[in-house]
Amino acid sequence: MVMKRLLLGAAALALSTGMAHAQYSDGKVKIGVLTDLSGTYSDLAGKGTIVAAQMAIDDFGGKLNGQPIELISADHQNKADIASGIARKWYDTEQVDAIAELVTTAAAIAVREVSKEKGKIDLVSGAASTPLTNDKCSATGFHWTYDTYALANGTGDAVVKNGGKTWFFLTADYAFGHNLQAQTEKVVKANGGTVKGSVKHPFPNSDFSSFLLQAQSSGAQIIGLANAGADTINAIKQAKEFGITQAGQSLAGLLVFITDVHSLGLENAQGMMLTTGFYWDMDDQTRAWSKRWSEKMGGGKMPSMVHAGTYSQVLHYLRAAAAAKTDEGIKVADEMRKLPINDFFAKNGKIRADGRMVHDMYLAQVKKPSESKGPWDYYKIIRTIPGDTAYQPLSESTCPLVKK
Numbered sequence: 525m526v527m528k529r530l531l532l533g534a535a536a537l538a539l540s541t542g543m544a545h546a547q548y549s550d551g552k553v554k555i556g557v558l559t560d561l562s563g564t565y566s567d568l569a570g571k572g573t574i575v576a577a578q579m580a581i582d583d584f585g586g587k588l589n590g591q592p593i594e595l596i597s598a599d600h601q602n603k604a605d606i607a608s609g610i611a612r613k614w615y616d617t618e619q620v621d622a623i624a625e626l627v628t629t630a631a632a633i634a635v636r637e638v639s640k641e642k643g644k645i646d647l648v649s650g651a652a653s654t655p656l657t658n659d660k661c662s663a664t665g666f667h668w669t670y671d672t673y674a675l676a677n678g679t680g681d682a683v684v685k686n687g688g689k690t691w692f693f694l695t696a697d698y699a700f701g702h703n704l705q706a707q708t709e710k711v712v713k714a715n716g717g718t719v720k721g722s723v724k725h726p727f728p729n730s731d732f733s734s735f736l737l738q739a740q741s742s743g744a745q746i747i748g749l750a751n752a753g754a755d756t757i758n759a760i761k762q763a764k765e766f767g768i769t770q771a772g773q774s775l776a777g778l779l780v781f782i783t784d785v786h787s788l789g790l791e792n793a794q795g796m797m798l799t800t801g802f803y804w805d806m807d808d809q810t811r812a813w814s815k816r817w818s819e820k821m822g823g824g825k826m827p828s829m830v831h832a833g834t835y836s837q838v839l840h841y842l843r844a845a846a847a848a849k850t851d852e853g854i855k856v857a858d859e860m861r862k863l864p865i866n867d868f869f870a871k872n873g874k875i876r877a878d879g880r881m882v883h884d885m886y887l888a889q890v891k892k893p894s895e896s897k898g899p900w901d902y903y904k905i906i907r908t909i910p911g912d913t914a915y916q917p918l919s920e921s922t923c924p925l926v927k928k
Contacts, residue, residue: 546589546590546591546849546850547849547850548588548589548591548845548850548851549619549621549851549852550619551591551592552591552592552593552594552619553588553591553592553593553594553621553842553845553851554593554594554595554596554618554619554620554621555577555581555593555594555595555596555620555621555622555623555624555838555841556595556596556597556598556610556611556614556618556620556622556623556624557573557574557577557595557596557597557598557623557624557625557834558597558598558600558607558610558611558623558624558625558626558631558635559573559574559597559599559600559625559626559627559650560599560600560601560602560627560628560650561597561598561599562599562601563601563602563728563754564602564727564728564752564753564754564755565602565627565628565650565752565753565754567753567754567781567783567787568627568650568752568753568781568783568784568828568830568831569625569627569649569650569828569830569831571821572817572821572825572827572828572830572831573624573625573627573649573650573830573831573834574595574597575817575820575821575831576817576827576831576832576834576835576838577595577624577625577834577835577838578595579816579817579820579835580834580835580836580838580839580842581593581595581838581842583839584839584842584843588842588845588846589846589849593842596614596618596620598610598614600626600628600631602627602628602630602631602727602728603630603631604630604631604633604634605634606631607626607628607630607631607632607634607635608634608635608637608638611623611634611635611638611639612638615638615639615642615644616642620644621644621645621845621851621853622644622645622646622647622841622851622853622856623635623639623644623645623646623647624646624647624649624834624837624838624841625647625648625649625650625830625834626646626647626648626649626650626651627649627650627651627830628650628651628700629651629652629653629655629656629698629699629700629703630698630699630700631651632646632648632650632651632653632656633651633653633655633656633660633699636648636656636660636662636665637660639662639664639665639853640662640663640664640665642853643664643852643853643854644664644853645664645665645666645841645853645856645857646662646664646665646666647666647668647834647837647838647841648665648666648667648668648669649668649669649830649833649834649837650669650830650833650834651667651700652670652671652672652675652700652703652704652752652779653671653672653699653700653703653704654671654672654673654703654707654916655699655703656671656879657671657876657878657879657880657916657921657923658878658916658921658922658923659922659923659924661878661879661921661923661924661925661926662879663854663857663925664853664854664856664857665879666837666857666860666875666879666881667879667880667881668833668836668837668881669801669802669829669830669832669833669834669837670799670800670801670829670833670885671880671915671916672700672703672704672707672708672779673707673914673915673916674799674801674885674909674914674915675704675707675708675778675779675799676704676707676708676710676711676778677707677711677799677909677913677914677915678798678799678885678886678887678909678914679708679776679777679778679797679798679799679887680707680708680711680712680748680776680778681711681715682797682887682906683746683774683776683797684711684712684715684716684717685715686797687745688717688745688746688774688776689716689717689718689745690717690718690719690720690743690744690745690746691708691709691712691717691718691719691720691744691745691746691747691748691776692719692720692721692722692723692738692739692742692744692746692747692748693705693708693709693719693721693722693723693747693748693750694722694723694725694732694735694736694739694747694748694749694750694751694759695722695723695724695725695750695751696724696725696727696729696750696751696752696755697724697725697726697727698727700752701724701727701750701751702750704750704778704779705722705748705750708748708750708778720742720743720744721738721742721744723735723738723739725751725755727751727755728753728754728755729755729758730758731762732758732759732762732763733762733766735759736759736762736763736766736768737766739768739773740766740768740771740773744773745773745774746773746774746775746776747763747768747773747774747775747776748776748778749775749776749777749778750778750779751779752779752780752781753781753784756777756779756780756784757784757787757788759775760775760777760788760792760793761788761792763775764792775796776796776797777796777798780796780798780800781800781828781829781830782800782803782804782826782827782828782829782900782902782903783825783828785890785902785903786825786900786902790890790891790892790893790896790902791893793890793902794890794891794892794893795889795890795892796889796890797887797888797889797906798887798888798889798890799885799886799887799888799909800829800885800886800888800903801829801832801833801869801883801885801886802827802828802829802832802833802869802886803829803886803888803903803905804826804827804832804900805900805901805903806886806905809868810832810868810869812868813832813835813868814826814827814832817831817835824899825900826900832868832869833869835867835869836865836867836868836869836870836873837881839867840860840863840865840867841856841860843863844856844857844859844860844862844863845859847859847862847863860875861875861876861877865881865883869883870883870884871883871884873911874911876918876926877918877923877925877926877927878918878921878923878925878926879923879925880915880916882911882912882914882915883911884908884909884910884911884914885908885909885911885914886905886906886907886908886909887905887906887907887908887909888903888904888905888906889903889904889906890902890903890904891903891904
């Protein structure tokens with residue numbers, strides 16, 4: 525009996541010690557996916573990012589050091605004030621520990637400010653602008669899937685070197701579009717090209733006629749589309765309707781998702797060069813994960829890089845929170861920077877001081893209809909762009925966390 529009591533006492537002590545070492549506020553870990561569920565970016569992000577985040581939680585085991593992991597979601601409608609309001613409510617009254625996805629630069633920056641104030645983690649997958657790892661950087665903020673520097677460095681560079689020397693930009697009139705145009709202009713000029721002009725369109729937009737006519741009259745070889753999602757799809761379709769591409773000018777989609785190519789069809793999108801952080805048909809791992817994701821989405825669709833990036837960032841957050849034995853933002857962030865990222869999305873990925881997750885990007889070309897072997901067989905991978913080449917070097921960063 526004495527031995528039994530001693531063993532029971534030792535077990536209780538070990539349990540209490542383990543609980544003391546692993547401390548998660550409110551007895552759970554709570555993640556919020558904040559995305560566009562109804563607008564311009566809902567196809568490339570939207571519901572698919574919620575599914576991807578839940579898959580990461582399930583694959584992790586559904587619990588963190590014995591504590592349950594909970595997922596909630598909301599639609600920020602691509603509006604900064606709505607995004608920041610939801611983030612503040614989640615942090616203050618719903619015990620959310622981390623917010624993931626955050627498509628749309630304005631929404632991501634708004635949430636970044638609230639997260640910094642509260643010492644919470646934000647994980648950006650869908651937004652693209654480089655300020656997120658420059659002047660808007662944060663000790664608890666991370667930029668995961670791609671950014672405008674990598675897009676310009678991939679697509680812009682390839683198009684200019686392929687002979688597209690004169691450009692005119694058709695640009696979404698908000699921070700993302702401005703940033704993407706500026707980054708691409710630098711690449712064009714650095715490679716000996718010239719910019720003949722630009723025009724800004726409202727976000728979101730459906731009628732591109734007047735903007736496309738300005739681009740056409742510029743005489744530029746390349747019309748650079750510094751927009752995304754439904755805006756890109758509409759601009760490409762209308763350019764063909766107006767005979768712009770048939771007359772000899774080419775379109776460069778500077779941020780194109782596989783969901784956009786699917787909406788356009790290979791007949792309209794064939795030959796287009798693009799830069800992506802993920803393609804579902806890269807290898808056995810990407811195919812296996814994408815098939816699972818597709819089944820959970822009801823079949824008939826393959827994931828964009830935003831969907832895949834959301835899975836990767838949530839899984840990495842959980843691994844870091846397990847290692848840190850807490851959900852305290854700064855401690856988890858420290859672990860996130862220490863741990864390498866190795867999953868189907870990124871091999872040997874690493875997080876820098878500015879919050880940029882560095883991983884390989886890919887230059888792809890959309891296949892001709894005759895080259896495609898079936899549904900969603902859309903890309904030819906032209907080359908791999910190593911992460912250290914794809915992203916802005918730390919020496920150019922304006923992030924105050926980066927030591928010069």
